[in-house]
Amino acid sequence: MHNREEKLPGIKLTVIQYVIVGILLILIFGLWRLQVVGAENYHALAEANRIRKVPILAPRGKLFDREGRLVVDNYPSVSCFLVREQGHDYMADLPIIARGLNMTVDQIDAILKKYRTAPKYQPLPLKQDITPDEEEFIEAHRDEFPELETVEEQRRLYPKDGFAAHLIGYVGEVSEDMLNNPQYAYYEPGDVVGKSGVEQSYDSLLRGQDGSQDVIVDSHGREVGKLGTEHAVPGKSLKLTIDIDVQRAAENALGDRNGAIIAMDPHTGEVLAMVSRPTFDPNDFAVRIGREEWNKLITDPEHPLLNKAIQAQLAPGSTFKIIMSFAGLEEGVAQDMKVHCSGGVSLFGTYQKCWVHSGHGEVDIHKAIYQSCDVFFYTLAARLGIEKIAKWAHAVGIGEKTGIDLPNEVSGVMPSAEWKMKYFHQRWYPGEVTSVGIGQGAVTATPVQMARALSGIASGGVMKRPHVVFPDELPEDYRKAMYDSFPGSGDKAIQIDPDSWETITDAMALVLSPAGTDPSAHLEGIDFAGKTGSAQTMSNALAARLGHAHSVKDNAWFVGFTPRRNPDIVVCILFEAGEHGKLAGRLAARVIEAYVNKQRRLENNLIAKAPQKVDVGALWDNPTAPKIFGGKQVVKPQGDQAEMWGGHFYLTVPPVVASAKAP
Structure with missing residues (x-):
């Protein structure tokens, strides 16, 4: 018994020794891992604790008109960010911070909720474009609220009164939906992004590359010094194709009327002016638009954010008769065709009225164009049939996007038997073609389509892709990708018989004569040609059924150019509820006159004063x-x-x- 009692302490001692050795080995391994293996990592973490990266936001590139005149600028602004990695309980400070920044606690809570998934190290945009008083509040409470940081940035300054707003577009904070889109993979919450117009189309060029500055802070987050700076790279400035003088003339011509104007150089496709009404003020978006203002814009029945020059799909009315004339002449049907207009005609078992109820008498292709005889074009449509009309309409880009370098262009509709079967699973009836012949029925087009189509006919078949930024302003790789980003019919040429070309353009010049539909738009000394159009917004039967028989007005259209052949400028006017095409023609005349007068003034200056x-x-x-x-x-x-x-x-x-x- 004595020997057993002697051995027990020895076993316990051995176990205790092994345990002690094991603990020492674990401690030694841990120290080795901390001091040798993880030294670099922990050194970096320690550096991060004392060094804060303050973002330096890149200014967006400026926008200029074709003559180098400034259109969109930037202005200096200061924004307040919330830095959450200070180890400071900022939640307790929110009521005081809210009062100092003229906000509510609920507003700050909403921002924190919005960015709840953002990494801890990422500063959150608390308030943009703060006032001098708010900036002074932050500076005076640096020690109390180290979580508040100010960042200087450049914000957009747009022209007043919505000048060229739809063409230029606006910027805004990147949305959650956009962040989920691979196209915006490099953006972070709080970043500013182009959301419409040129701002959206060329955002990757305009936005630049942000920089940062390394700031040394103490354990309380207070700045005690500065290290290196990675400078921001400003965005690329772009020269737009618009001419401020022509743009101003177009803005003034349309005034407060709802509709759109587009002016274009048919030789190049350069857009000289683009107006859409009603408009909006892009400056409202430069900081952050309020929910109430945003809801007002998106619920407005007049759709102020819609760029009607490229997005209004409406019946083109009688301006489509030029495309009908082109189709009829190219098919060899219209040259010798004559009809007697007594105020209407019976076709396919239905009596179709002419807009002149007393009739136009004997009508050939010339007279049909300058007096806009419905009976002639009803008859021509019946002789051609929908497939031939669709063939030539597609040739000049109707029913297809033009490929203009602006977002969300629509294609319009050019009906055909195939189209009706595809979308409605119904066969095409011959009687439907007569309404197409006068630009009604299922035909819809945008102003930019009509401008390009008619300028292509007036230019002998040469059709250019409309664009609002000079291609040589763009990097080569971007320029190539641009055409993939904006699909459309682009540049193309079609064969037009010279006789057809002369017939159409000479007749369009007569539209502005005393015998034509719009003599009030005649410009003395200017070879001005065009075509008026009035298009119903609903059928007479439907208007009567709804009790709007006398209150619903037609849309007024006009497409004109100068000179009549190989024009230098084409202008398309959509005047919603304008009723008569001649009223739209007068608006186009003001734009044409402003353009021509400027060109003459420049030419005279060059001749008289050429140094x-x-x-x-x-x-x-x-x-x-x-x-x-x-x-x-x-x-x-x-x-x-x-x-x-x-x-x-x-x-x-x-x-x-x-x-x-x-x-």
Whole structure:
């Protein structure tokens, strides 16, 4: 018994020794892992605790018109961010912070809820574009509220009164839906992104690349020093194709009327002006639009956010008769066709009225165009049939997107038997074609489509893709990708018989004569051609059934250009509820006149004042001595009077002086 009692302490001692050794090994391994293996990682974490990255937001690129005049600028702004990684209980500070920033606790709670999934290290945008008083509040409470950080940034400054608003677009905070889209994979919550117009189409170029500054902070989050700075890269500025003078003329012409205007150079596809009414103020979006204002915009029955120049799909009315004339002439049907208009015609068992109830008498293709005879085009449509009409309408881009470099363009509709079977599972009835012949029925088009289609016919079949940014402003890879981003019929050429071309354009010039449908739009001394159109917004039968027989007005259309062949500018007007196409024609005339007057003024200035640069540097042996040049005494040019080139001064002089020889 004595021996057993002697052995027990020895076993216990051995176990205790092994336990102690094991604990020491674990401690040694832990220290080795902390001090050797994890040294670099923990060093980085320690650095992060004392270094804070303050974002430097890149200013968006500016927008200029075709002559280099500033359209969209930026202005300096300060925003307040909430930094959550200070180890400070910021939740207890919210009531005081809310009062200092003129907010409510509920508003701040909503922001925290919105960014609840954001990483802890990411500062949250608490309030944008803060006032000087709010900025002073933050600075005065730096020690109390280290979680508040101010960041300087550049915000958009748009033209007043919605000038070119639909073309330019607006910016706003990236939404959750957008963040789930691979297209916005590089964006983070709180980032500003283009949401419509040029701002959206060219966002990746305009937005630039944000930078940051490393700031040293103490354990309480207070700034005690600064380290390196990664400078922001400003966004690329872009030159738009619009001409501010033409744009202003279009804005003034449409005024407060609902509708749209688009002016375009048919030679290049450059959009010179684009207006949509009603409009909105993009400056409301530059900071953060309120929920009440946003709801008002999206519930407005007039759709102020809709760019009607590229998104209004409406019956084009009698402007479509030019496409009908083109189809009829190219098919060899309309050249010798004559009809007698007595105020209507019976086709397919239905009597179709002409808009002139007393009739137009004997009508050929010329008269049918400039007097817009419905009976002629009912008859022409019946002879052509829907498939031939659709063939030539598609040739000039009706029913297809143009490919303009703006988001959300719509395609309109060009009906056909195939189209009706595909979408309605019904066969096409021959009697349906007569309404198509006058641009009614199922035909719908946008102003940009009609502008491009009719300018293509007036240009002998050359059709250009409309665009609002000069392609040479874009990087090569971006330029190639642009056409994939904005699918459409693009640039193309179609064959037009020269006789058809002359017939149509000469008749369109007569539209503005005393015998035409819009003599009030005639411009003295300007070769102005066009076509009026009035399109019903609902059938007479439906209007009567709804009790709106006398209150529903037709939409007024007009497409015009100058000169009549190979035009330099085409203008399409949609005047909603304008009733008569001639009223839209008067609006187009104002835009055409403004454009032509400007071109003439520029040409006169170039002829009368074209400067020439003459090398006068060789005339001076003594640079300060006066010399006689062209019969006038001149001195060595200074400053902006001369340019230095290849070691010589070049003096800018009028032609009469430049033509004289030095003695």
